[in-house]
Amino acid sequence: MEPTPHIAVVDDHREIRELLVRYLGQHGYRVSAAGSAAEFRAQMERGEVPDLAVLDIMMPGEDGLSLCRHLRSTSPLPVIFLTAMAEDTERIVGLELGADDYLVKPFNPRELLARIRAVLRRSSGGAxxxxxxxxxxxxxxxxxxxxxxxxxxxxxxxxxxxxxxxxxxxxxxxxxxxxxxxxxxxxxxxxxxxxxxxxxxxxxxxxxxxxxxxxxxxxxxxxxxxxxxxxxxxxxxxxxx
Missing domain, CATH: 1.10.10.10 (Winged helix-like DNA-binding domain superfamily/Winged helix DNA-binding domain)
Structure with missing residues (x-):
């Protein structure tokens, strides 16, 4: 039996974290949540390494772009960005930093689920x-x-x-x-x-x-x-x- 994929959700909005923890959990994923980049870094240091990270770009303190830059320098962990801005510049910067995909807020959880499945499929044995x-x-x-x-x-x-x-x-x-x-x-x-x-x-x-x-x-x-x-x-x- 293959292990259950672990998805990390990093977003400072509690409602979004709770929604995604519940929704992704209902679809067979193990989900951890963090309200900041610092909290997510602490989870990683404790050995709680996910199979994919969903990162909000605009967060107090360290933002998602900086966190992604750190991840890209230390691991091949797949990353999907959530952004509240529809401007091309922010999305392009995210992709240049190595993000695998992005989704603009407000978003449909079903679309995020589909993108998560696609990225995991490409980065795992399925690819x-x-x-x-x-x-x-x-x-x-x-x-x-x-x-x-x-x-x-x-x-x-x-x-x-x-x-x-x-x-x-x-x-x-x-x-x-x-x-x-x-x-x-x-x-x-x-x-x-x-x-x-x-x-x-x-x-x-x-x-x-x-x-x-x-x-x-x-x-x-x-x-x-x-x-x-x-x-x-x-x-x-x-x-x-």
Whole structure:
């Protein structure tokens, strides 16, 4: 029997915390709640590590963006943002920090449930079936080694660079389709299972973030080429490590 997925809800609004604890619990999840980033950090330090965190962006004290930045530097924990603002800027910043998805308040709990299921499916064993590369332990492209078990890319200097869940998923798609130009819509569908919205820049931001981790010169990329009007193409040679 597989363990019950643990979802952490971090939001300073008690009503939202109580709603999600009750609703997600009714749908088979183990749910913990925290009213602040500090409280969530304390839970993590006690060993209460969730399978996914739902973070409110606007919170007193440390906000969700800062907390996400900390998580991305220490773990591959999937993150879904809740934001009360519909402006693109806040959502783009969240995605650039490595969030896997976002939802604008007020939201329908059923939609959040669907997004949680999708993110967990992609970041767990279910994603492995959709990502043949993940069956192996590591692959090589250029002078770098991609460890698919540890979600890390190691360069010739021996320094391992951790990837967020979104970056890992995007790199897997690129490596599986090396040499093929993929449109933004295709990349969004393959990595997130959703269609692009008008002016959706999430893929561009994710590509930019991934380039900073695997390219020698992100401003003059040699591995992930841009094909204006068409999309992106991974041009590196992929071989078993």
């Amino acid at each position: 492995t079936k959709e990502e043949p590369l993940a069956k192996g332990s590591s692959v090589k492209f250029g002078d770098k080694v991609f460890d698919m078990t540890r979600h890390e890319v190691t360069g010739p200097d021996g320094v391992a660079v951790p990837l967020s869940t979104a970056e890992y998923r995007l790199l897997c798609v690129f490596l599986e389709h090396a040499g093929k130009v993929l449109s933004r819509d295709s990349l969004l569908d393959l990595t997130s299972g959703r269609e692009a919205e008008v002016w959706d820049r999430s893929i561009d931001n994710q590509v930019s973030r991934l380039r900073r981790k695997i390219e020698e010169d992100p401003k003059n990329p040699m591995l992930i080429k841009t094909y204006w009007g068409d999309g992106y193409c991974f041009t590196g040679k992929v071989t078993p490590a």
